[in-house]
Amino acid sequence: MSILLILLAVIAVLGLWAVGVYNNLVKLRNNRENAFANIDVQLKQRHDLVGQLVAVVKGYAEHEKEVLTRVTEARSAAMNASTIGDKIQAENALTSALSGLKISLEAYPDLKANQNFLQLQTEIADIENKLAAVRRYFNTATRELNNAVQTFPSNIFAGLFGFHKEPMFEVSTEERANLDKAPEINFN
Numbered sequence: 389m390s391i392l393l394i395l396l397a398v399i400a401v402l403g404l405w406a407v408g409v410y411n412n413l414v415k416l417r418n419n420r421e422n423a424f425a426n427i428d429v430q431l432k433q434r435h436d437l438v439g440q441l442v443a444v445v446k447g448y449a450e451h452e453k454e455v456l457t458r459v460t461e462a463r464s465a466a467m468n469a470s471t472i473g474d475k476i477q478a479e480n481a482l483t484s485a486l487s488g489l490k491i492s493l494e495a496y497p498d499l500k501a502n503q504n505f506l507q508l509q510t511e512i513a514d515i516e517n518k519l520a521a522v523r524r525y526f527n528t529a530t531r532e533l534n535n536a537v538q539t540f541p542s543n544i545f546a547g548l549f550g551f552h553k554e555p556m557f558e559v560s561t562e563e564r565a566n567l568d569k570a571p572e573i574n575f576n
Contacts, residue, residue, distance in 0.1 A: 390546055409545045416533040416556050423526035424472050427557065431479060434515045434575060438463045438486065441508045445489070459485040475572065476557050486512075523557045 422533040441464075442456055462485040466478040534553045546552070 406545065409542050410549060413533075413536055413542060413549065413551050414545055416529070416536050417424075417551065420482075420526065420529040421472075422534050423522065423529040424475075424557075426522045427519065427526055428475070430519045431475070434512065434519065435463055435467050437508055437512050437515060438482070441489075441505070441512065443507050444502065444508060454486075455488050459489050461485075474517055476555060487536055527556045527558075530556050 438459065443457055446456060460480070462478070462482040466475065466482045469475040469478040533551075536542045537551050537553055
């Protein structure tokens, strides 16, 4: 009789432990999704500002249609992306398109002095800073989930219940190349 009680106690402890591991995986997944929801809020604000920025720039830079078209298409793709992975990819494309817009605007000193443009530029810079912060939080939540999914023994339960390694929100290859270059300083 005592062996049966010990066996039942061991099974109960293992069952409670398994429930704890599963609940931790669910908590980590939900934390990651919540972190992306924070990113999504900033991305929606960014999309609105990019649309306004394109409208202001169109009046000044009529022959920069290719750059503006690329920004508009990237914005549309970013707004229509549905999964987290698709949104990450689309946002990296939008960031790349926006950097092309910044470069071509250097040729328009009147535009750079326009108050609407300056305000939009400031707001977009603020959004970019907020995005950087929420991306760091998202990547931390993703790393914690990935660690739990890949380490023993929780990886056993992760496989059984459909948890898998999730992608980070990393900068695009093009953006990484720009970050790796030394800044150009011009005193003219």
